[in-house]
Amino acid sequence: MTDNTTSPNGAAVNDKPADAAEPVVELRGAGKAYGNVRALHTVDLAVYPSQVTCVLGDNGAGKSTLIKIISGLHQHTEGEFLIDGRAVQLSTPREALDKGIATVYQDLATVPLMPVWRNFFLGSEMTKGPWPVRRLDIAAMKQTADTELRAMGIVLDDLDQPIGTLSGGQRQSVAIARAVYFGARVLILDEPTAALGVKQSGVVLKYIAAARDRGLGVIFITHNPHHAYMVGDHFSVLRLGTMELSAARADVTLEELTNHMAGGAELAALKHELAQVRGVDVDKLPEEKDLAAL
Amino acid sequence: MYVFFFAVASPFREAGSLANVLYESSVMGIMALPVALLMIGGEFDLSAGVAVTTSALTASMWSFQLSMNIWVGIVVALLVSLAIGAFNGYLLVRTGLPSFLITLGTFLILQGGNLAITKIFTGNVATDSISDMDGFEQAKEVFASEISIGGVDVKITVFYWLVFAAAATWLLLRTKFGNWIFATGGSKESARAVGVPVTFTKIALFMGVGAGAWFVGMHILFSFNTVQSGEGVGNEFLYIIAAVIGGCLLTGGYGSAIGPVIGAFIFGMVSQGIVYANWNPDWFKAFLGVMLLLAALVNLWVRRQATRR
Ligand SMILES: Nc1ncnc2c1ncn2[C@@H]1O[C@H](COP(=O)(O)OP(=O)(O)OP(=O)(O)O)[C@@H](O)[C@H]1O
Ligand SMILES: [Mg+2]
Numbered sequence: 001m002t003d004n005t006t007s008p009n010g011a012a013v014n015d016k017p018a019d020a021a022e023p024v025v026e027l028r029g030a031g032k033a034y035g036n037v038r039a040l041h042t043v044d045l046a047v048y049p050s051q052v053t054c055v056l057g058d059n060g061a062g063k064s065t066l067i068k069i070i071s072g073l074h075q076h077t078e079g080e081f082l083i084d085g086r087a088v089q090l091s092t093p094r095e096a097l098d099k100g101i102a103t104v105y106q107d108l109a110t111v112p113l114m115p116v117w118r119n120f121f122l123g124s125e126m127t128k129g130p131w132p133v134r135r136l137d138i139a140a141m142k143q144t145a146d147t148e149l150r151a152m153g154i155v156l157d158d159l160d161q162p163i164g165t166l167s168g169g170q171r172q173s174v175a176i177a178r179a180v181y182f183g184a185r186v187l188i189l190d191e192p193t194a195a196l197g198v199k200q201s202g203v204v205l206k207y208i209a210a211a212r213d214r215g216l217g218v219i220f221i222t223h224n225p226h227h228a229y230m231v232g233d234h235f236s237v238l239r240l241g242t243m244e245l246s247a248a249r250a251d252v253t254l255e256e257l258t259n260h261m262a263g264g265a266e267l268a269a270l271k272h273e274l275a276q277v278r279g280v281d282v283d284k285l286p287e288e289k290d291l292a293a294l
Numbered sequence: 295m296y297v298f299f300f301a302v303a304s305p306f307r308e309a310g311s312l313a314n315v316l317y318e319s320s321v322m323g324i325m326a327l328p329v330a331l332l333m334i335g336g337e338f339d340l341s342a343g344v345a346v347t348t349s350a351l352t353a354s355m356w357s358f359q360l361s362m363n364i365w366v367g368i369v370v371a372l373l374v375s376l377a378i379g380a381f382n383g384y385l386l387v388r389t390g391l392p393s394f395l396i397t398l399g400t401f402l403i404l405q406g407g408n409l410a411i412t413k414i415f416t417g418n419v420a421t422d423s424i425s426d427m428d429g430f431e432q433a434k435e436v437f438a439s440e441i442s443i444g445g446v447d448v449k450i451t452v453f454y455w456l457v458f459a460a461a462a463t464w465l466l467l468r469t470k471f472g473n474w475i476f477a478t479g480g481s482k483e484s485a486r487a488v489g490v491p492v493t494f495t496k497i498a499l500f501m502g503v504g505a506g507a508w509f510v511g512m513h514i515l516f517s518f519n520t521v522q523s524g525e526g527v528g529n530e531f532l533y534i535i536a537a538v539i540g541g542c543l544l545t546g547g548y549g550s551a552i553g554p555v556i557g558a559f560i561f562g563m564v565s566q567g568i569v570y571a572n573w574n575p576d577w578f579k580a581f582l583g584v585m586l587l588l589a590a591l592v593n594l595w596v597r598r599q600a601t602r603r
Pocket of ligand 2: 064
């Protein structure tokens with residue numbers, strides 16, 4: 001089960017044909033309550049090798065909560081969480097990593113004061129030498145980090161600079177490159193494109209496709225139905241903590257997805273509101289195109 | 295600074311004075327090292343000063359009251375010191391309370407315990423002299439001897455200090471554990487999320503302070519043969535100050551092991567220099583305060599540079 005999780009880059013793990021494969025990670029009626037706040041309730045989700053499962057939903061819908069259960073940061077309080085068909089209760093992110101599940105967190109990406117390369121390998125450092133003098137293999141780590149980051153289109157001339165000095169998008173890219181590198185079987189990305197520009201977003205989407213082709217199961221969380229539709233095989237829409245839609249790519253169009261995300265009727269109301277706002281402001285604001293860009 | 299005192303105080307120029315400065319620096323510097331590592335790991339320990347005394351008292355009274363070989367007392371003291379560190383660390387990670395509160399509690403417990411328990415066993419505020427006990431000479435050789443270099447007697451703690459500082463530097467920069475210390479202090483949640491054993495790291499750091507307290511406690515015991523049970527109060531701040539002057543961030547995540555060495559050396563120079571220059575020793579505290587504020591401002595600047603968002 002975990003025999004290939006130690007190999008970084010997790011080359012082709014999936015030895016079964018994709019259609020006959022069992023889900024690597026599965027939630028059955030899972031839920032999570034933070035004290036009195038019920039953030040997630042009776043959610044079903046299955047992640048298959050070589051498939052991209054997109055999770056969409058509004059702010060506060062419970063997307064981050066969902067992936068924090070799978071990545072071992074929080075424990076589910078109801079239902080079942082299965083890895084390779086076996087029910088588990090992960091108590092630390094380390095356990096999830098050891099099972100080959102790597103995550104890019106929306107809010108917990110990096111340690112700002114530490115150098116880029118140390119951040120890249122944090123928690124999974126490369127070492128050399130026997131025990132009493134076992135030490136970090138700094139040269140190898142810098143080399144690997146540099147290669148992986150270049151592959152993401154990020155060229156840094158100094159990997160020793162604190163990661164806090166990078167731009168938000170660059171930091172996010174480092175976190176993604178790290179997860180891609182260490183994610184042996186399942187890769188979870190929580191709104192990876194939110195802080196990124198068009199070009200970097202494109203790179204991330206390509207990465208997601210590449211990870212899928214290598215046989216990884218990918219969970220891709222996003223606000224952007226267009227991004228989701230470009231790479232997704234399965235779409236789950238969360239709404240106030242419950243699963244509103246769960247459909248395969250063949251059963252849903254981009255239009256429908258967008259509608260579901262905004263919540264159909266709400267979208268119509270929103271359009272109406274926007275028209276009003278625009279009606280008021282058009283006279284006062286000289287530059288109408290700025291407003292249209294909103 | 296060295297040049298300054300060298301110029302204004304003629305006795306400061308003798309080689310023996312340098313040995314004194316180094317000795318003063320080393321006793322404080324040995325403790326400043328684990329305190330600095332703990333601070334890089336994002337916590338601090340107010341019980342560190344009295345813990346030194348606790349360790350010395352434990353070794354002394356255990357051996358004396360039970361008439362055992364002094365080495366038995368030394369081992370017991372080590373266990374007690376590590377246990378105090380583990381207690382601080384465990385309570386911290388289990389409760390999530392700030393280390394200020396928890397170690398303030400430990401500080402009071404130890405301070406009161408030191409005095410009360412010593413009084414129970416000796417009826418006095420100091421322990422009985424252990425200089426004629428089995429193993430004393432041997433232990434003194436290890437913890438409190440002097441080594442002559444070019445006619446100048448240098449206390450052995452100076453060498454330990456430098457060796458420990460080198461070891462701490464290696465630990466911080468060249469090992470996994472060092473990486474975890476920085477990460478735990480820099481962003482505990484992020485560190486945990488990528489699989490760093492944050493709990494283990496914190497407890498280990500507190501136990502490191504315990505080990506330091508044991509070592510310095512043993513040095514004090516074998517230098518003076520007896521221990522004053524009220525000693526050590528206030529030293530915890532000196533350790534923290536040495537670490538901050540040496541560039542460690544009070545909020546964690548940044549610092550070095552060389553920093554507190556320099557901090558402790560400055561401390562040693564100033565405290566001895568003022569004596570040699572025949573100034574009023576009261577200036578020492580004022581001077582320390584100025585240094586601390588300056589260091590804090592530099593730290594602030596470093597952090598701003600590193601985390602502009
Ligand atoms: N640690 C926490 N303690 C208490 N409540 C929480 C906690 N984390 C999240 N919640 C609550 O759970 C609900 C779902 O939050 P979650 O972060 O999963 O949303 P999200 O879908 O990721 O939103 P976003 O798109 O803004 O990232 C929210 O109502 C939030 O207030
Ligand atoms: Mg979220």
